[in-house]
Amino acid sequence: MLRLRPRPLTPTQFAPFGDVIEAVGAHAIEMNDGRFERFADLCRIESDGGAGIAVGIVRSKVATSLPYRLDKIERHPLGSQAFIPLEPCRFVVVVGPPREKIEPSDLRAFVTNGRQGVNYRRGTWHMPLVAPEIGQEFLVIDRIATEPNCDELYLSPPVVVLDPWKRASDRKGLHV
Amino acid sequence: MLRLRPRPLTPTQFAPFGDVIEAVGAHAIEMNDGRFERFADLCRIESDGGAGIAVGIVRSKVATSLPYRLDKIERHPLGSQAFIPLEPCRFVVVVGPPREKIEPSDLRAFVTNGRQGVNYRRGTWHMPLVAPEIGQEFLVIDRIATEPNCDELYLSPPVVVLDPWKRASDRKGLHV
Numbered sequence: 001m002l003r004l005r006p007r008p009l010t011p012t013q014f015a016p017f018g019d020v021i022e023a024v025g026a027h028a029i030e031m032n033d034g035r036f037e038r039f040a041d042l043c044r045i046e047s048d049g050g051a052g053i054a055v056g057i058v059r060s061k062v063a064t065s066l067p068y069r070l071d072k073i074e075r076h077p078l079g080s081q082a083f084i085p086l087e088p089c090r091f092v093v094v095v096g097p098p099r100e101k102i103e104p105s106d107l108r109a110f111v112t113n114g115r116q117g118v119n120y121r122r123g124t125w126h127m128p129l130v131a132p133e134i135g136q137e138f139l140v141i142d143r144i145a146t147e148p149n150c151d152e153l154y155l156s157p158p159v160v161v162l163d164p165w166k167r168a169s170d171r172k173g174l175h176v
Numbered sequence: 177m178l179r180l181r182p183r184p185l186t187p188t189q190f191a192p193f194g195d196v197i198e199a200v201g202a203h204a205i206e207m208n209d210g211r212f213e214r215f216a217d218l219c220r221i222e223s224d225g226g227a228g229i230a231v232g233i234v235r236s237k238v239a240t241s242l243p244y245r246l247d248k249i250e251r252h253p254l255g256s257q258a259f260i261p262l263e264p265c266r267f268v269v270v271v272g273p274p275r276e277k278i279e280p281s282d283l284r285a286f287v288t289n290g291r292q293g294v295n296y297r298r299g300t301w302h303m304p305l306v307a308p309e310i311g312q313e314f315l316v317i318d319r320i321a322t323e324p325n326c327d328e329l330y331l332s333p334p335v336v337v338l339d340p341w342k343r344a345s346d347r348k349g350l351h352v
Contacts, residue, residue, distance in 0.1 A: 023233040023313055031234060032304040040232040053229050056216040057199040058207060084315055087263045128208040137199055139260055
């Protein structure tokens with residue numbers, strides 16, 4: 001069974017899949033008479049066919065612990081989808097390149113630094129969102145869907161997403 | 177000098193000016209096999225002329241205490257503008273209706289409950305964002321501006337935005 005170890009999320013590593021949404025880098029500009037610095041235009045919002053953009057909030061009802069058996073990934077062929085935590089939270093994402101056929105070995109896992117959000121490019125395969133705690137809220141920015149816009153792909157056998165903070169020696173005894 | 181006392185932000189009171197972005201109400205739907213509840217489509221994103229949507233982050237460099245002398249308001253005639261705090265934060269907004277001529281007496285002040293964000297409708301007059309603490313981050317969703325999209329209006333005399341948590345008796349001695 002394929003095991004994926006989440007790596008720290010960086011814009012360079014994540015570039016094939018989308019954008020990291022984070023207030024870092026040298027691009028800040030002053031705003032409101034110097035009271036704020038602004039990190040502008042951090043991701044590319046995609047919405048095919050002139051559809052609008054929906055802004056919503058999702059709240060976790062389940063705490064998902066790691067290691068985690070991932071048996072399904074999904075993609076949205078008509079638009080991007082962004083998730084930004086509404087309070088600091090380190091969460092794990094699993095992504096695959098935005099193409100028709102992918103293999104489990106194409107998947108990559110990342111863990112955020114607690115302040116990062118992600119924007120999946122249109123068509124990027126991804127693990128449905130999981131949160132480490134109940135009640136965690138994420139802002140979601142995606143396409144207003146008036147037609148089907150979600151493809152699912154079942155993984156058989158499932159892929160195991162490892163706990164990025166457990167040392168290898170701790171993992172040997174886990175039954176995942 | 178006109179004094180504005182911020183009132184608790186509610187969708188009904190804020191409706192003439194825009195949307196309250198918050199995960200409340202009976203509209204939640206299940207998502208990701210029941211692991212999340214989703215509060216979908218919480219605000220109306222406006223972007224005239226087919227321009228795109230920018231997602232950015234602003235971070236406060238100044239802590240603004242109340243009472244506060246407000247001497248300038250602004251509006252964006254070509255699109256909406258949303259601010260959502262990236263960690264819980266109670267902040268104060270001042271808004272005026274989206275019309276050409278307004279008087280200081282048209283202005284209303286609100287204070288959020290700490291988890292709410294706001295979306296100013298296209299053309300809604302508003303106080304430039306202020307934050308109670310340094311380092312507070314807000315996600316900003318607005319129009320990608322390729323042409324001027326900000327009108328400013330100077331208030332003379334300024335309007336005083338009161339501290340919503342100070343009792344009236346405490347305010348008498350303040351020189352604002």
